[in-house]
Amino acid sequence: MTEATTATVSERLAHFLVRNGDLPEAVLHETKRLLLNQLKASVGAHGHPAIRILHEWATKDGGHGASVHWHGTPTSPQAAAMVNGALYEVLDFHDTYIPCFMHAVSAVLPAVLALAEQRGASGQGLLRALALGVEAELAVATILMPTGYYRGAVPAGLTGGVGAAAACSVLAGLDEARTVHALGIAMCTAFGLYASVGSMTLSYITGATARSGLSAFELAERGFTAPVTAFEGDRGMFQAQCDEDRAKIGPTLATLGTDWRLLGQTYKVVPTETITHGPVECVLALRPRAAGRTIERMTFLVNPLVQAIADERRDRFGVPSSESEATFDLRHCAAAAWLRDRFTTAETAPACYTDPDVLALRDRIDLIADEGRKTFEGCSLEITFTDGSRETHGIDNFLGTPGNRVPDAKLAQLFRDYGGTLPAGRADTIIDTIWALDTVPDIHSLTNLLRIEP
Known part of the structure; x- marks a missing residue:
């Protein structure tokens, strides 16, 4: 390969993917956590x-080699990647890499897991491929964001195919030349509009991105080619998808394999989008202090971007009319959490988003931009009651962020909680299998467990 100073982005990524050896222990464990987190996000x-x-x-056309999670449907790797990617996305209960506003694992895991299932890969092979694929994806996302997001792209739609192609290439042992082409194909076929938020289409984008990354790998494995400058070349991914400074490219790639970005992931403990977690946590913390008082108004001080997003959706959605719209309506989520003293998938169901009491409280919630909040990992809440009294609560890092990590035991319990339809004992067997996955010789030991039926 050429020297790093003259190598293209695809070449540098491929060099990292092919030449990287065993994962550091902390990265290996975090990759297991990310896998368990996606199963938690999808089982319900x-x-x-x-x-x-x-x-x-x-x-509908059948197929074999892989399977759809929880349904147990045998199908092609392409179809499995599509449906499983949507499964990971649809409840918005997955990971978030806050610096890039993205769900880094949701498109990578379904592609590489479908390939691993088809080829009978080992657990260790899957974990290594997943970790390296996510790292490649996050490097690309770090270069493209935030302006890729501001332009209207779904960040994981832009970069998820790159991560999926990277992970599949690692799992299959592609050489550097073919890995370059797999990455290039994925870069040239990136897609996904943020207008999809609040509709079923967002989950489709994640699934289709996973399938696209798998296709990019399959084509490259067969000798299909892509431009070596697919990222930084004239009319390439960088020029087409962002307004960032090209000076970011070199330093970002230079940290591959030393500063592991996947260690900075945020895990969700309630099934709604990341910007809503701080407000919901504040609501649930203040609720026991209400002592029967009636709310006059709720006022949240939030990162300015959170206010802008929530207000735009209020104007666009009006009153929530679907589970997806309720999930992405911060005011609805806060009102539902207060009145139900919890936030689960039941709080985005029709019985809740049409509840007159929830709707009435939703209309008494204000969001104020706090310029001092540089990210949406924290917020503060002031509640004014009808008797004139007030209560306040603030957080800097909601549970699940890197500054307030979810313990392994809590993550496992969340999977049990949402896996209530699994056969007795199945959730614990899946959890145990994941923690020991690097010792499992055949990934079917895990995938055969991912079904609701006994």
């Missing part, structure tokens, strides 16, 4: 209307 989604439609459509 198998009956979601969007998944029902995608499952029927993607698997």
